[in-house]
Amino acid sequence: MALTRVTITIPPELVDAADARAAELGRSRSWILTDALGRYLEPGTARGVGVREPPATYEAGLGESRQAQLEADLALTPEERVLIAEQTASIADLRRRHPARDQVIVFDRYGDFLQWRQREALDV
Amino acid sequence: MSEYRTHLAQVAACLNEARARYVLFGAAAMQLWGTTRATRDIDILIEASPANARRVLAALARTGAGLAKDALAEEVAAKPVTVIGDSPRVDVLTVAWSVRYAEAAKAAVTFELEGVPIPTASLDHLVESKRTDRLQDAADVQVLEEIRRLRGSEPG
Numbered sequence: 418m419a420l421t422r423v424t425i426t427i428p429p430e431l432v433d434a435a436d437a438r439a440a441e442l443g444r445s446r447s448w449i450l451t452d453a454l455g456r457y458l459e460p461g462t463a464r465g466v467g468v469r470e471p472p473a474t475y476e477a478g479l480g481e482s483r484q485a486q487l488e489a490d491l492a493l494t495p496e497e498r499v500l501i502a503e504q505t506a507s508i509a510d511l512r513r514r515h516p517a518r519d520q521v522i523v524f525d526r527y528g529d530f531l532q533w534r535q536r537e538a539l540d541v
Numbered sequence: 542m543s544e545y546r547t548h549l550a551q552v553a554a555c556l557n558e559a560r561a562r563y564v565l566f567g568a569a570a571m572q573l574w575g576t577t578r579a580t581r582d583i584d585i586l587i588e589a590s591p592a593n594a595r596r597v598l599a600a601l602a603r604t605g606a607g608l609a610k611d612a613l614a615e616e617v618a619a620k621p622v623t624v625i626g627d628s629p630r631v632d633v634l635t636v637a638w639s640v641r642y643a644e645a646a647k648a649a650v651t652f653e654l655e656g657v658p659i660p661t662a663s664l665d666h667l668v669e670s671k672r673t674d675r676l677q678d679a680a681d682v683q684v685l686e687e688i689r690r691l692r693g694s695e696p697g
Contacts, residue, residue, distance in 0.1 A: 491688070
């Protein structure tokens with residue numbers, strides 16, 4: 418089989434995984450990558466089908482970006498936080514489908530209120 | 542034109558002036574405790590008596606919710622939730638999921654916003670009020686737990 422040399426850029430952890438698999442099978446890194454690509458492109462196989470994605474990792478807690486946001490928020494005064502939050506809400510209000518209503522809505526059940534609130538939140 | 546820069550201060554000032562018995566809950570309370578999470582509504586848990594509901598309705602009528610003065614205080618006191626107005630929208634609760642006014646008032650913490658004192662739910666009660674099956678509430682509980690870890694349970 419004629420071979421062509423290509424240069425690709427892939428995440429280092431993928432290279433490590435390929436190397437580990439190669440060592441396990443007594444094959445070269447190139448063989449592993451060629452075999453994987455061959456399976457991926459096999460005729461009759463829908464693109465991506467049969468190729469399993471690595472399981473997503475879910476962190477307990479807030480995660481890096483939300484944690485950073487919270488720490489930045491905590492550095493503000495309560496007044497600054499309320500102002501920022503209300504300004505954000507007023508921007509969302511500009512996209513609402515209806516103008517502000519004078520309304521009184523009475524709910525018999527708390528669950529009904531939660532459902533209503535969820536629908537209202539989508540009204541942008 | 543309100544003399545306050547925030548809806549929250551405006552609503553709380555009217556409630557205080559009317560001597561309404563209430564405790565702030567929901568995302569607005571979370572803002573005082575430590576986040577900038579936006580919300581369209583101001584949740585207040587009130588003492589569920591017709592007399593207090595009357596004070597609450599009178600106060601909210603002054604915030605632009607004209608229909609509040611036509612609402613029946615007896616009904617507001619008897620139902621779990623009454624939504625009043627739209628901008629600001631105030632959700633008047635007689636129960637915050639599982640938390641009642643008497644216990645919330647005992648543990649409430651007073652924050653001051655634009656010079657207006659606001660009785661605000663404790664972190665414990667805020668967490669308790671968000672033990673629903675809503676994803677947003679689950680996310681809020683994570684934030685509240687982290688606020689408690691980072692800053693403790695005192696206002697400031």
